[in-house]
Amino acid sequence: xxxxxxxxxxxxxxxxxxxxxxxxxxxxxxxxxxxxxxxxxxxxxxxxxxxxxxxxxxxxxxxxxxxxxxxxxxxxxxxxxxxxxxxxxxxxxxxxxxxxxxxxxxxxxxxxxxxxxxxxxxxxxxxxxxxxxxxxxxxxxxxxxxxxxxxxxxxxxxxxxxxxxxxxxxxxxxxxxxxxxxxxxxxxxxxxxxxxxxxxxxxxxxxxxxxxxxxxxxxxxxxxxxxxxxxxxxxxxxxxxxxxxxxxxxxxxxxxxxxxxxxxxxxxxxxxxxxxxxxxxxxxxxxxxxxxxxx
Numbered sequence: 001x002x003x004x005x006x007x008x009x010x011x012x013x014x015x016x017x018x019x020x021x022x023x024x025x026x027x028x029x030x031x032x033x034x035x036x037x038x039x040x041x042x043x044x045x046x047x048x049x050x051x052x053x054x055x056x057x058x059x060x061x062x063x064x065x066x067x068x069x070x071x072x073x074x075x076x077x078x079x080x081x082x083x084x085x086x087x088x089x090x091x092x093x094x095x096x097x098x099x100x101x102x103x104x105x106x107x108x109x110x111x112x113x114x115x116x117x118x119x120x121x122x123x124x125x126x127x128x129x130x131x132x133x134x135x136x137x138x139x140x141x142x143x144x145x146x147x148x149x150x151x152x153x154x155x156x157x158x159x160x161x162x163x164x165x166x167x168x169x170x171x172x173x174x175x176x177x178x179x180x181x182x183x184x185x186x187x188x189x190x191x192x193x194x195x196x197x198x199x200x201x202x203x204x205x206x207x208x209x210x211x212x213x214x215x216x217x218x219x220x221x222x223x224x225x226x227x228x229x230x231x232x233x234x235x236x237x238x239x240x241x242x243x244x245x246x247x248x249x250x251x252x253x254x255x256x257x258x259x260x261x262x263x264x265x266x267x268x269x270x271x272x273x274x275x276x277x278x279x280x281x282x283x284x285x286x287x288x289x290x291x292x293x294x295x
Contacts, residue, residue: 005133007253008246013139015245016146020201021222022229022237023153024194029231030170034093038077038196039198040219041104044068046199047119047206049214052088054120062120063203067196073104074195075188082157082191109213116210123207142178142204149200149237153193155236166190170232199244230288240286244271 021039047059049066050059057065077100085093123137130140157163158171169176169186179182200212205218225244229236248267256263284290 011246012251015242019241022225024197037098040216041101042195042198043202047202070199071192071196078191096283103269121207224271228286233287238285
């Protein structure tokens with residue numbers, strides 16, 4: 001039983017990383033109606049900045065400063081690469097974000113090099129006893145931090161003037177403009193938030209195992225998460241991320257006991273199988289808004 005609970009906690013830790021990445025996708029999509037493929041690059045940039053900054057300051061200060069710089073990078077990308085493309089087809093904007101991702105990751109990889117860079121985190125691979133269950137400290141830290149960030153994000157959208165303005169702009173940009181809301185500012189802030197969330201996900205992903213060039217592949221699992229939860233649902237992104245993390249961990253630990261085909265690395269394809277099943281039943285996701293077009 002304790003082993004099963006440890007597996008669940010490990011899954012929640014991984015799912016929290018997926019949720020942070022997926023939230024960035026959803027925030028950008030709600031504001032601009034475009035899927036940003038630049039999230040993996042922001043994830044790598046944020047974690048790389050922590051790896052350098054931690055050499056000269058406290059780990060937590062390094063994380064805060066790195067997230068601020070990553071947010072500025074996201075806002076800069078929106079201003080320089082995306083804003084001139086406003087009015088172009090959504091497909092064009094998506095291709096631009098893909099190009100941004102390649103450029104940023106190429107630069108980041110040149111600083112990472114071929115060796116694994118350690119993050120200097122306070123958890124590493126240490127374990128702690130929680131009610132008789134041995135769990136990794138980094139999984140607990142990831143889960144708790146994600147819950148705090150998600151609560152703060154929902155409070156921001158619910159009660160702050162800026163958050164309400166972002167919600168209004170995501171619902172109808174023309175009406176928001178008529179009410180005096182700066183849609184351009186909403187776009188910039190959306191990209192900044194998405195980049196910071198991706199950077200935070202990268203920090204937790206690299207803790208304990210270090211930062212290396214192929215770490216960005218994990219960000220691809222955020223795509224099944226947003227399909228499962230819904231492209232325009234923040235709550236759906238969180239729930240779907242945690243669910244996929246738990247299912248992935250359980251299949252990885254116990255899949256082989258059910259059938260040999262579920263052993264080995266089969267758990268790696270579980271998120272994409274779930275995505276395909278959801279697309280067949282609910283193409284707009286479990287919590288996404290169903291769009292109705294009149295003709």
